[in-house]
Each structure stands twice: as structure tokens, then as C-alpha cells.
Amino acid sequence: MDNTSNTAGPASAPVNSARRFVAQAEAAITDLEERFSSGIGPAEKTLAERIRAAAARLLECSAQVAADGLMVLGSTGQQRTHPLLKTEQELRREIDEGLQKLALRAENNASFIQAQALTRKRGGARS
Secondary structure: OOOOOOOOOOOOHHHHHHHHHHHHHHHHHHHHHHHOHHHOOHHHHHHHHHHHHHHHHHHHHHHHHHHHOOEEEOOOOOEEEOOHHHHHHHHHHHHHHHHHHHHHHHHHHHHHHHHHHHHHHHHHHHO
């Protein structure tokens, strides 16, 4: 495979990989929203949207790199790695860290709300 080619197939392996990664991230968000719906407040919804925005940018970057090739011409005509490769890496990290944070916060919030409900229920029975 020629990595400096300016043409890529309709769905190159890196593009497919990005699509799978984004699909799995979306599935993880949906799962968290279903399993810990009580733990998903406005801050968690904002984080989920930030993750989705990063995922959309990742797909755009991946498509652009596939179209341009891994190597592009630098300012003086020299071959250099495509600058979006680093952006892709950073977006994947942002999505990964965001999902970890969202999972922790959603689960903790749901557990806290459940514990509050139990405390109130016990407290109400004693009165």
C-alpha cells in the first residue's frame, strides 16, 4: 500500500477503524445513559456531547488523512507526516478519557442518589 497516495479506497482501514471506534464510543455513552439514567445530570450530558463532538471531528480527520495520504508536502516542499495524524491521536485520547470520566461520574451519581433514597426511606420509617 502506498502511504503517500493522494487517493484512498472508499473505506480505507484507518477510516474503518475510526468508524468502529466512534461507534463503540457512542454505544458506551448510550449504555451509560440507560444503566445510570439517574446519574446523568446536566454536567454529564455536556460531557457526553463533548465526546460526541470529538468523535465527529475524529471521523473528519480520518477521512481527510485518507484522502491526502499519510505524507504531505511541507512549506519548503519536503515530505512530512500529515499534521492531522497527531490530531487524530489527541481526539482518540480525548474520547477515551472522556468516556472514563463519564462512566465514573454517572455511576457515582447514581449510587449517591440510590443511597440518599435508602437513607430517606429508613429515616422516614423511624419517625
